[in-house]
Amino acid sequence: MFDAIFQILRDSKSLELAMASYQLLSELEQRYPRIYLTCSDKPESTSGRAGELVVVKEAWSPFIVGSEASHTEAEAAGKDLDHLFDSLRFSVLVEDMALAVKRTDFQLVIKPVECMLLFQYLVNVLEADFLPRQTLYKETSNWVLFRESILNILLGSRKLNFKSLVRDCMSIMCRRCHHHIEKNFQDLRYVKDSRDKEAHNSNVSLAIALSELEKGTCVAVQELMTLIMELDLIRKEADLQGFTTRVDGFRWVPMLEIIVDELTYNKDYISPFLMVFSEPKWKLEIILQYFSKYTTKSSVRTRRSNETSNDATLEAILSFFSTATSTKNIVKKISSEVAKLLLVHAFQACLSLQHCSRHNAYSAERIGGTLSQISNKLVSAFQSLRKNDETCKMSKRNFGILWSINFDLIYKRSQILAEVVSFLLVHG
Structure with a gap:
């Protein structure tokens, strides 16, 4: 059943058929999970275990994850695997989707819809x-x-060009094509010729549907990037303990490093990417590593060294703006505008982490101070930046970010937070 519905989704000829097959697959995934945790027989307080992991080996999967030999045997047995996804096909799908978000031609809308629904479903499976x-x-x-x-x-397959995959994901996030579709929807509201009314109504429906699909696709891309960064972090821990081997694949460059490098070499990506990427833990980590490239001295590290130059906290980064000399050095490298943009997004991520219980340990470790301390240092950082360049005013996009912060929450948290926002709005 799974396989037949999946083939319908891949070969959809209409928007209705694509949506129906996607929804049915999603419901079946929830009803018949391939992997799940059983409840522990003993109380968690005494056993310390969440349960046992059960993997249903016979369950159908849209991914081909076995060895090349097993693929050959399956094909020899007459099993058609062409509609399933391996590493290469998955990366091609993401590449096609990155190209699709540029299009606004409604005559070509079914193929982009198919790509986006396929991608969202595959991310749900992952x-x-x-x-x-x-x-x-x-x-x-x-x-x-x-x-x-x-x-x-x-990700461990040699068929996959991992850097290209990351760049395609970032391109999708940065383009946020649903804004273009919304503009097209506004343009489609007026029809000069009544004979085109039927076609007009169809185009409006497609515009609305495609806009929502693209928003959902951006969320799915963020989820995929978050999963990969979590996997990289876990793999790093295992590698430091000597648990990884050649069996784990050859890829080693973490996604986080590639993202930071891309933002470093293409600063036009910084604002749109951070505006769309909303996962607070990794958003803050991206910003911390970006600043670390310019505020810490490089060191020689082995593959399994415990030493890292990327252990800076938000409090430590803000401290670099405490003096005129250090502020000037940073601004020379990344500009005052970029520094302000990163600090505002870091502060926003910090506020979000305060209300995320699953990141409590991370928040304490990577923020490096109380909310009041961070607020005071943020005010000091903006004062230093303003003194460094009196003519530099906060851009409109920074105002937009600040307005998105929940002011009621800020005033409830502490009076200092209110002073921070007031300072940023008044003095830039």
Whole structure:
């Protein structure tokens, strides 16, 4: 049943058929999971275990994750695998989707819709396979759980150009094509010729549907990037402990480093990417690593060294703006405008993390101070930046970010936070 519905989704000839097959697959995924955690027989307080991981080996999957030999045997047995996804086909799908978000021609809308729905479904499958393993890993620290995950197998394949995959994901996030579609929708509101009314109504429907699909696709891209960065972090922990081997694949450059490099070499990406990427933990981590490239001295590290130059906290980064000399040095490298933009997004991520219980340990470690301390240092940082360049005013996009912060929440948290926002709005 899964296979037949999946082929319908891949070969959809209409928007209705594509949506119906996608929804049916999503419902079946929830009803018949391929992997899940069983409840522990003992109370969690005494056993310390979340349960056992159950993987249904016979369950159908849209991914081809076995060895090349097993693929050959399956094809020899008459099984058609052309409609399933391996690493290469998955990367091609993301590439096609990156190209599709540029289009506004409604005559070509079915293919982009198919790509986006396929991608959202595949990300849901990857997430459903990843999260139970992550839950159990927190209890056991067993790297084998992730060695056998679909995501790790896909990313470890030599067929995959990982850097291209990351760039395509960032391109999709930055373009935010739904804004173009919304503009097209506004343009389609007026029809000069009544004979075109039927075609006009069809185009409006497609515009609305495509806009929502693209928003959902941006969310799915963020989820994929978050899963990969979480996997990179877990793999790094396993590597430091000597648990990884050649069996785990050859890819080593973490996604986080590639993202930071792309933002470094293409500063026009910084604002749109951080505006769309909303996951607070990794948003803050991206900003911290970006600043670390310019505020810490490079060091020689081995593959399994415990030393890292990327352990700066938000409090430490803000401290670099405490003096005129250090502020001037940073601004020379990244500009005052970029520094302000990054600090505002970092502060926004900091506020979000305060209300995310699952990131409590991370918040304390990476923020490096109380909310009041961070607020005071943020005010000081903007004062230093303003003194460094009196003519530099906060751009309209920074105002937009600040207005998105929940002011009621800020005033409830502390009077200092209100002073921070007031300062930023008045003095820029």
